[in-house]
Amino acid sequence: MSHGTPEPIRPLTVLVVDDDFDLLEQVVSILEADGHTVVKAHGQVEGEEALLSCMPDLAVLDLMMENMDSGFVLCHQIKRLFPEVPVILLTAVKSATGLDFAARSEEAASWTMADVILDKPVRPEQLRAAVQRLLK
Secondary structure: OOOOOOOOOOOOEEEEEOOOHHHHHHHHHHHHHOOOEEEEEOOHHHHHHHHHHOOOOEEEEEOOOOOOOHHHHHHHHHHHHOOOOOEEEEEOHHHHHOOOOOOOOHHHHHHHOOOEEEEOOOOHHHHHHHHHHHOO
């Protein structure tokens, strides 16, 4: 195995929720290329419906969708229903506003409830590394 190739990850069911069709498809294609089953939802409402029909092994959520806090709301719902399911939040907030939601402190992590927060645009290797780290 070459140095740049990540360890193989066991196939998962991943819930991906974003209101931007292009970004949704980008994340879905990365995860599917790694062999995962992806349940995709366009926006918070579809995400809530999808959550009721599948128990994901992992969730990748956009932070701002219909509402500024859509990603946080979905994250809280996932953690309430499935506390063991890791959540990755994707956000363009930092580039748009300069605010940094990265859960660097325990206090920040406790209120966001996300396991990882990645800035958009997310690079495939960033997403893969986060997925792999969360599943160890």
